[in-house]
Amino acid sequence: MRIVRYVVSRILKLAGNLSKGxxxxxxxxxSSLRLTIPERAGPLVRPTSNHPIPRIVWQTNFSRRVSLNIYANYLFNRIMAPTFxxxxxDDDVADAFIATCDERTQANYRRLQIGAAKADFWRVLTVYHHGGVYMDMDAGLVxxxxxxLGGRRExxxxxQGDRLTNYFFASAPNSPQIAEMISIINRNIEENVLKSVWDITGPSVFNTALRGKNVQIEHRTTVCVQGLxxxxxxxxxxxxxxxxxxxxxxxxxTSPDKPASS
Structure with a gap:
């Protein structure tokens, strides 16, 4: 079955490259064409059973008004995940969610000065509290x-280098592994030594938190590909x-100083 999934992903990648033209x-x-993705869209098909991972796909973007290309990618994923x-x-709604977190997390989130780093932190916090699937806006299911997901809990x-990435992941709520990621990000921000989004809030956090852990891992080519x-x-x-x-x-x-509480 994994070979079949790989072949399908290669066919989809070829079709996707042709569609870009x-x-x-x-x-x-x-050039001015923009379409609005709804903040919330229910499943296309009613699920017939419950799973440990809630049937919610979480995404974030600086705006819900997007190009035709990104909107088409969104629709494609909806078709590939009809029961989700x-x-x-967008940024404002994500900020409102962060305001419900503990004071340490709120303070550290405010220190982040690049949108991608905020999105990194938001995604692990959201999936930890609510469970579900996180996907980047440019990610495409294969x-x-x-x-x-089947009956998995994560x-x-x-x-391509067998390194864990964070543009797609799925988990049941209250995962101890994701709790560790949150702890690592908080510590990285407070220590303020690392210089790259990748290391402070991004994939390096996943590789550190999950190293040696017994968790479900697959290669991207059989699950979800960026830039499909x-x-x-x-x-x-x-x-x-x-x-x-x-x-x-x-x-x-990361800003050098801890901001005043708002």
Missing amino acids: VFFAVHFVW EFRLL WPLGFT LYITD ITNEFFQYLDRPAGKWTKEQQTKRV
Whole structure:
């Protein structure tokens, strides 16, 4: 079955690459086209059974108004996860959720100065408290999500170097592994030694927290692939600062001083 899933993912990747040409053509003709993804969308098909991992896909973006390419990616994932509710939180809604967390977490979140780092912290906090699946906006499922998760309590994926990544993960609520990730991020912010989003709040946190742990892990090519039908151009079309890799070259990830309580 894993071989079948891999072959399907390669076919989808090829189709996705071909579709990008169409999206570029549409953008050339109608560059101002934007579509709004709803904050909350119920499942397309009513689930027939309960699973340890809640059937919620969590996503975040600086705005819910997106390019046609990103909107098409969203619809594709909805089809691949028909029994799942989708929730997209923009910056304001994400900030409101953080305001319900403990004071230490709130203070450290306010110290983050790059949006991607805030999104990293938000995703582990959200999945810890509520459970569900987190997916980046440019991530594309390569196999129906319900079948991929089955009766598991968690699922993490690795990239081409067999390193854990954080653009997709799934867990039941109150996971001790994710609690460890939250602790690591809080400590990284407070120590303020690391310089990269990747290390402070990103995939390095997953690799540190899960090293040696007995958790469910699969390779990305059989679960979920970044850039399946999207690319960086369309994702950051309306964000002048661009991707976090560029932003952190001119701005510190973490403010040097602890901000005053708001």
